[in-house]
Amino acid sequence: MLKALFESIYNCKTELDIDNLISANSYLSNSDNWFPIGQNESNFSIIENQQSNPIAALVEKVTNSIDAILMKKCIEAGLDPKSKNAPKSMDEAVGLFFTNHKNWDLTTTRRKQAEDIQIIADGPTKQSSVIIYDNGEGQHPENFESTFLSLMRGNKNEIHFVQGKYNMGGSGAIVFCGKGYQLIGSKRFDGSGKFGFTLVREHPLSKDELEVKKNTWYEYLKIDAQIPSFDISEFDLKLLNRNFTTGSVIKMYSYQMKGVSGFAQDLNQNLNEFLFKPVLPVFTIDTKERYPNNRVLETTVYGLQRRLEEEKDYVEDWFSEEYEDILFGKMKVTCYVFKAKQEGKTVKETKADIQRRFFKNNMSTLFSMNGQVHGHYTSEFITRSLKFNLLKDYLLINVDCTKMKYEFRKDLFMASRDRLKNGAKAEELRDYLRKKLTKSKLEEINKRRKDSIGLESEDTSELIKSFAKNLSKDSELFKLLQNTLKLEEKAKEKPEKKQSTGRPVREQTPFKPERFPSFFKLQHKANSPIAVPIGGEKTLRFETDVEDHYFDRTDNPGDLQVSVLKVKRTDSKGGNQQGNAKEPGELINIIKSSPDKGTIKITFNPDTELRQGDEIEIEASLKGAGDTFFQEIVFLKIVDPEQKKEIAPKEEESFDNIGLPELVKVSKEQWEEIEINGGISMNYDTVLAPVASGDILEKIYINIDSNVFLNYRKKLKNEDQIIVAQKRYIAAVYFHSLFLYMITKKKNYRLSSSDNTEEEITIDTYISDVFDSYYSDFLLNFGMEQLMGSLED
Secondary structure (H helix, E strand, O other), rough: OHHHHHHHHHHOOOOOHHHHHHHOOOOHHHHHHHEHHOOOOOOOHHHHHHOOOOHHHHHHHHHHHHHHHHHHHHHHOOOOOOOOOOOHHHHHHHHHHOOOOHHOOOOOHHHHHHEEEEEEOOHHHHHHEEEEOOOOOOOHHHHHOOOOOOOOOOOOOOOOOOOOOOHHHHHHHHHHHHHHOOOEEEEOOOOOOOOOOOOEEEEOOOHHHHOOOOOOEEEEEEEEEEOOOOOOEEEEOOOOOEEOOOEEEEEEOOOOOOOOHHHHHHHHHHHHEEEEEOOOOOEEEEEOOOOOOOOOOOOEEOOOOHHHHHOOOOOOEEEEEEEEOOOOEEEEEEEEEOOOOOOOOOHHHHHHHHHHHOOOOOOOEEEEOOOEEEEOOHHHHHHHHHHOHHOOOOOEEEEEOOOOOOHHOOOHHHHHOEOOOOOOHHHHHHHHHHHHHHHOOHHHHHHHHHOOOOOOOEEHHHHHHHHHHHOOOOHHHHHHHHHHHHHHHHHHHHOOOOOOOOOOOOOOOOOOOOOOOOEEEEEOOOOOOEEEEEOEEEEEEEEOOOOOOOOOOOOOOOOEEEEEEEEEEEEEOOOOEEEOOOOHHEEEEEEEEEEEEEEEEEEEEEEEOOOOOOEEEEEEEEEEEOOEEEEEEEEEEOOOOOOOOOOOOOOOOOOOOOOOEEEEOOOHHHHHHHHHOOOOOOOOOEEEEEEOOEEEEEEEEEEOOOOOHEEEOOOOOOOHHHHHHHHHHHHHHHHHHHHHHHHHHHOOOEEEEEOOEEEEOOHHHHHHHHHHHHHHHHHOOOOHHHHHHHOOO
16 A cells, blocks of 8 residues: 555645645645644745755765765765764765776766766656665664755754755755755665655645744654655666665655756756766666657766866866965865857857856856855856956866865855855955966966967057047046046057067977876976065976866876975074974965976965974975876975065056057957967957956957948948948947946946846956947947048048
8 A cells, every 4th residue: 555655645746736745645645644844833044044056955865875875885885974083074985985996987887887876857848757776774664754844954064074054955946946845765775674755845835824823844754653664675767777676765756947948968067067077977868758869868977087087178277276275275176168169150159058068057166065066156156266366267276175174165165065154264265366376377368368369459549549538528438538648658659678688489399298107306406495485485396297177187187295394493592393293274375286298386385383494394296197296305495484575555446547458450350269279259240259367457459340330331331331330330330338337347246148137247357248238339430520520620
């Protein structure tokens, strides 16, 4: 009887099917059989106040499945998960319990392992229900209320190799289920006990309850005051390549995932974004009934990091920097820069493809723990903080927070593990990342993209003078132009730098990277200690022959360890004493960069605890093939801080005093160059493309072969009219875009699309979109004469 009830619930496709089943079944329709989750009728606020995104909530279910498998493996190995002998991290657990994990990069091996965690689609495509199965530890029916159905129990708080802590993350998905309907079934991994199940729902308030209750609550099914259960050896739950024997299965009905249809493609890509580097692979599975024409119905989720490595057609370059700082402990930041234009696609098509495959959830900067994303920044961080506007749609950053200090990390993330707190620690981290990344290889990449657009710009000063001669000298507009001209003239007065007449530059030999290093040595090694100023920093360069992505690749990655061997402290009387070995972050902050064409950079920044004359012996150890290591010993000596040059007081930033952007005319023949090198979309529909760095508008590219101008030009009868019309077109577009930019910036508007209110639109993108529609056509055909008359000689 109970088995038949479970199968009836399991075979329901949507929330409506569950509604009908509850109405028809005496056990389900009896209100006395329903009990509040966590034995708390006020659980609504706890459960509702978790993940704000249905994919993030679903990821919590997957994380619980990964935890369950690791727990099972630990118990099978004869270890108490809470003991000192148990693994101390998820990576350590995988290395101990899965001896073949290095073979998971092979498709066959990965797919075999992924069968232990399956995410299966059911029901109609517009009301998809989600089944999650794991071959994990499972639970006895009598333990459901202290595990699956508990809140804030802290069941995993003493287990270091799992992600969960408070036994509440899995309940966040309930709010995205139709009427909260969620079926839970489980049997203990060792085969003992019965298979238990329960149904969760949002409590339907009666008329009497509506009079007195402010909120509803979530509740679960018991029959005869017990979790329903029955004996099984195995049964068919339509899993991939297996019947259910032990473990857990959860079905969420009519799960609300806007924009997600197919599980093998859409859901897979979404999960990859939130699981940057999962410790175990997962299957996403669709069915022939839902998509009869789809050839691919099963795909594995193995993390965005692996996708980025494998899909080399998209990624232009990537690198990492590892920080050790007294502020937060240890943190690794990896940056992926996408190609501006793919072969066979326009820039617009390339950008849309990248957005669809890697930025479905508008997460440009990811903050991950054990491979799971716990929070993010949108591309606003790239434009506002880093001021790399050209990289806005082409940069993905992962901040690995796994090794951060607990004291710092606990104030960084919300307990729901899907967003950052708006607190002091988050602000400190954002500022730290801004300072470090603006000086990283990203600065070079951004500059290279800017410089590679080798189009000549117009001299705007004469244009401005002609425009300004009829303006009132007291007007704000005249002051803006006058200030701008002064800045430009001042810049022009600077003498040109003479080119060096020294020795000819020696041609560099091509770098030939090796998969593993064969040497590691300090460049320009000195016999005396290297001076590092108090409050300053010193960057040392080490030579090697290993490939650039050695630290960041998923297959046999390398590692660079930097450790303090000895500290000689100098007291005020001139004596000294030897200190104990300490972690680098306790005395000296360190930045380690990934290899770049045979060079590894390590930057040292002394803590304020160190004094002049203190000496530090440091060992840098680079892992080679197998168990080989290459060591270099470095001696540092703390010296007086460098004398800072006096800097003239900086004029307060004013949008009225910024220099005029360069005006660059672009013809049809130059479209390809600007697209390939700068990632700027240019075609007949494009009127202009503003380029900014942060808030500063630097260049305005004006398309002289746009449909708007070409259609207007057809009306003209001779060459003189065409020349005048082009001048008017360029001047109108330039000035209108300039002042529209200034006004929008000065008003401090926040721009977003109605389709996606979270993603902020930069002003340069907004202006480009305005001119690509009807605005430029209006300028050319209505009211131009009065505006442009002042430009004629």
